[in-house]
Amino acid sequence: MQDDTEASQPRKRALGAELVIPVAALAFTIYYFYTILEAPWTAQASAFFIGTILIILSLVFIGLTFRWVAKGEGDWSFHTLFEPHEYVKLRLALFALTVGYIAVISFLGFTITTFLFLVLAMLLLNRGRRAKLCLSLSAILSVGGYLLFVVAFDTNFPEGPFEILMNGIL
DSSP: OOOHHHHHSOOOEEHHHHTHHHHHHHHHHHHHHHHTTTSOHHHHHHHHHHHHHHHHHHHHHHHHHHHHHHTTSEESOOGGGGOSGGGHHHHHHHHHHHHHHHHHHHHHHHHHHHHHHHHHHHHHHTTTOOHHHHHHHHHHHHHHHIIIIIIISOOOOOOOHHHHHHHHHO
16 A cells, blocks of 8 residues: 555656657667668668668667656656557557568568558557548558659669559559
8 A cells, every 4th residue: 555655756757668769760770771771872861861860869868868767757667658558459559560561561562561551550540530531641652652762762662563563664
């Protein structure tokens, strides 16, 4: 049982949970840098510019986190990842969609996989409402991504049926 002083004190900020995205961003950016070493310079230039900013911001946040913990303003806990409880299933579903995206992109290609991911994520987050808008936005964004990254920047993304068809047409 909690005494009154323990119950009246606010819960410390769960800084461990707040580090999940910056640490993942660091890992992804470093991996991304590694994968584009053979890419055309146009893709490398923009990727290194944006990636460098992301790394700097992540490192600043990580540094601030160590300072906040040292000052007693937070702890290394992860409890806010599991609160509020009604969002845990939603977060797990989004995580599963992300893992699924990574697992099937080499088979379906960039454009189709991106389209499916965006449709499913938007429908999930929007609780199935406005399906036509979700489909339209997903189509525009995935085809736009194809045009920008594959056609304009000549980036070597995984090819699937859509990319093979477009290679034949273009």
